[in-house]
Amino acid sequence: MKVAWDRNALDAHARAELRGWLLLALGALAMAGALALLLAASRTPGLQDHLPWGSDFFHKGLVTHVVFSFQVWLLAMLGALSVPAAPAGRNLGFASLAVAALGSALLLVPTLAGWGEASLNNYVPVLVHPLYYTGLALIGIGTSLAAARTLVRRAPETAGVQSAAFCLLVALACFGLAALLIPAGTDIDHLNERLFWGGGHVLQFVNTALLLLGWQTLTERAFGQAALPPLLSRACFAGLALAGLAGLTAYRLDVLGLPHAQAFTRLLWLGLPLPPLVMGAGVAWRLVNNPRDWNSPAVLALALSLAVFALGGGAGFALGVADTRTPSHYHAVIGGVNLVLMGLIHVELLPALERGLGGGRGWVRAQFLLYGGGQLLHALGFYLAGLAGVARKTAGAEQGLDSVFKLVSMGVVGAGGAIAVLGGVIFVVQVLGRLLWREKTHG
Amino acid sequence: MADAARLDRLGAALFVAATLGLLAAWPGWRLSDAAPADAYAQQPDDFLRQAEAFVDTYQVGERDGLPLVHPPPGAAIPVVARRFQFWPALDLEAGRTYTLHIASVDTVHSVVVQGHELALLPGQVRVIEIHSGLELVLQCGEYCGLGHTRMRAVGRSIR
Numbered sequence: 012m013k014v015a016w017d018r019n020a021l022d023a024h025a026r027a028e029l030r031g032w033l034l035l036a037l038g039a040l041a042m043a044g045a046l047a048l049l050l051a052a053s054r055t056p057g058l059q060d061h062l063p064w065g066s067d068f069f070h071k072g073l074v075t076h077v078v079f080s081f082q083v084w085l086l087a088m089l090g091a092l093s094v095p096a097a098p099a100g101r102n103l104g105f106a107s108l109a110v111a112a113l114g115s116a117l118l119l120v121p122t123l124a125g126w127g128e129a130s131l132n133n134y135v136p137v138l139v140h141p142l143y144y145t146g147l148a149l150i151g152i153g154t155s156l157a158a159a160r161t162l163v164r165r166a167p168e169t170a171g172v173q174s175a176a177f178c179l180l181v182a183l184a185c186f187g188l189a190a191l192l193i194p195a196g197t198d199i200d201h202l203n204e205r206l207f208w209g210g211g212h213v214l215q216f217v218n219t220a221l222l223l224l225g226w227q228t229l230t231e232r233a234f235g236q237a238a239l240p241p242l243l244s245r246a247c248f249a250g251l252a253l254a255g256l257a258g259l260t261a262y263r264l265d266v267l268g269l270p271h272a273q274a275f276t277r278l279l280w281l282g283l284p285l286p287p288l289v290m291g292a293g294v295a296w297r298l299v300n301n302p303r304d305w306n307s308p309a310v311l312a313l314a315l316s317l318a319v320f321a322l323g324g325g326a327g328f329a330l331g332v333a334d335t336r337t338p339s340h341y342h343a344v345i346g347g348v349n350l351v352l353m354g355l356i357h358v359e360l361l362p363a364l365e366r367g368l369g370g371g372r373g374w375v376r377a378q379f380l381l382y383g384g385g386q387l388l389h390a391l392g393f394y395l396a397g398l399a400g401v402a403r404k405t406a407g408a409e410q411g412l413d414s415v416f417k418l419v420s421m422g423v424v425g426a427g428g429a430i431a432v433l434g435g436v437i438f439v440v441q442v443l444g445r446l447l448w449r450e451k452t453h454g
Numbered sequence: 455m456a457d458a459a460r461l462d463r464l465g466a467a468l469f470v471a472a473t474l475g476l477l478a479a480w481p482g483w484r485l486s487d488a489a490p491a492d493a494y495a496q497q498p499d500d501f502l503r504q505a506e507a508f509v510d511t512y513q514v515g516e517r518d519g520l521p522l523v524h525p526p527p528g529a530a531i532p533v534v535a536r537r538f539q540f541w542p543a544l545d546l547e548a549g550r551t552y553t554l555h556i557a558s559v560d561t562v563h564s565v566v567v568q569g570h571e572l573a574l575l576p577g578q579v580r581v582i583e584i585h586s587g588l589e590l591v592l593q594c595g596e597y598c599g600l601g602h603t604r605m606r607a608v609g610r611s612i613r
Contacts, residue, residue, distance in 0.1 A: 198561040204597040240462035250473040269573035274482035
């Protein structure tokens with residue numbers, strides 16, 4: 012079964028829309044990177060007193076850094092991947108892109124103006140300000156409209172995008188139900204936690220569908236053979252959609268209660284692992300049993316995303332409570348998704364825009380090795396530190412690094428993070444450069 | 455080719471069966487909002503006064519800015535949960551049994567203790583019997599504000 016789309020099938024309008032989504036996705040990563048620099052500056056003695064923002068910028072900047080580097084980047088990539096799978100007619104696509112881009116811009120206003128209190132709740136942290144919630148809603152509406160248009164298509168190569176689109180619609184329904192069901196007067200921190208809890212969990216089904224879509228496409232590009240036979244492949248995507256849909260039934264429980272929260276945690280444990288396990292096995296089989304070109308971005312993306320995602324997936328079944336095993340899990344699984352999306356951009360999307368690799372193959376190889384290797388170290392260090400009892404979301408003396416084991420583990424976290432950031436920066440600079448300025452090249 | 459198609463159908467059928475089996479095992483179908491059997495109602499102000507009286511009786515010192523209590527084995531210990539602490543600090547005797555009465559006096563928290571998570575809603579006291587090891591960790595498991603991850607208490611045990 013052919014699962015990769017025909018790169019030459021996109022017309023000029025489709026290419027313009029695809030370029031727009033990629034600019035939004037890469038712009039989100041660039042903005043997240045800029046905010047990370049400001050976060051570091053806001054914690055640097057001597058420098059922190061000269062910034063135009065107050066001392067509480069750290070938490071506000073952290074919120075928007077997370078939203079841009081996770082939600083906006085991943086959902087904009089879903090928007091980009093929906094372009095080749097969309098039916099003819101581009102008005103809806105451009106309108107969706109405009110809405111999502113407006114929402115993203117709105118997030119920056121309260122962040123940079125210092126408006127609203129930061130809430131570091133799970134999945135979708137927020138600034139408590141109407142503009143911020145409006146921005147998030149517009150991003151959700153824009154990307155879901157773009158993704159939902161693919162649901163009318165019937166073609167084998169659209170199953171992955173359709174699964175992601177369906178799960179995104181379920182996630183939005185969860186956010187909506189929570190907003191309706193949470194009583195007025197609920198403590199704002201508890202409100203944010205539960206407003207984004209259920210939908211945030213279902214968004215992980217969207218991310219997993221993107222991962223499988225990437226694995227499937229890159230395996231076919233790298234080896235000329237699909238990772239899985241056609242029916243089994245479609246069953247994987249259908250399984251994700253079905254498990255995500257089951258989440259809606261958790262809204263019969265009190266949204267503010269513990270059983271509601273536990274229902275979603277258990278849904279991830281039971282509904283999420285099987286599809287990536289099966290397709291991951293298919294990818295591993297192809298990697299082991301076929302000749303591999305380790306200079307190929309497709310092969311590098313497949314191998315590294317498989318390794319990083321497997322580490323994170325395994326850690327997900329052995330988490331502690333509020334220690335750094337939790338960030339180990341989510342950094343690694345999202346790292347695995349990011350690696351495969353990086354692969355899709357280099358192997359599929361830029362060539363579709365006739366802005367392919369050209370002479371930059373060495374830089375591409377470097378970004379995969381640095382980002383993938385760095386993420387492996389980063390996640391491993393976090394996991395070991397969590398085992399030793401280091402609390403998550405703490406810094407400085409609060410971490411209580413009172414043993415050599417904890418110190419070394421957190422040292423590995425820092426070194427791995429720095430290496431991964433270097434790989435990420437090279438990726439963003441190179442791809443943004445191709446999207447904005449580079450001469451057209453053929454794939 | 456026909457064999458490959460048959461294998462694909464079999465694989466997909468097994469996958470669908472496994473998915474349905476996993477979803478059938480999801481506790482989400484069976485969970486309910488019934489009030490927990492270990493809970494009783496008490497106004498936060500009343501609970502706080504009770505805890506303060508307990509501290510007056512059993513305080514033996516201070517730890518990390520909190521009063522440190524050393525109650526007798528078997529005692530029912532009131533523990534106040536509030537942003538971002540469990541109050542008071544505890545010194546317990548290793549190998550003995552105690553009963554913790556834990557309640558929130560401000561917003562919704564939860565406490566994770568010895569592998570159990572209990573929701574802490576203002577106005578409701580949760581009761582849990584604990585067997586004191588060398589260390590007793592109380593950790594908030596419900597996001598309650600920017601200091602949430604600091605809401606962790608380690609009770610030390612005396613041999």
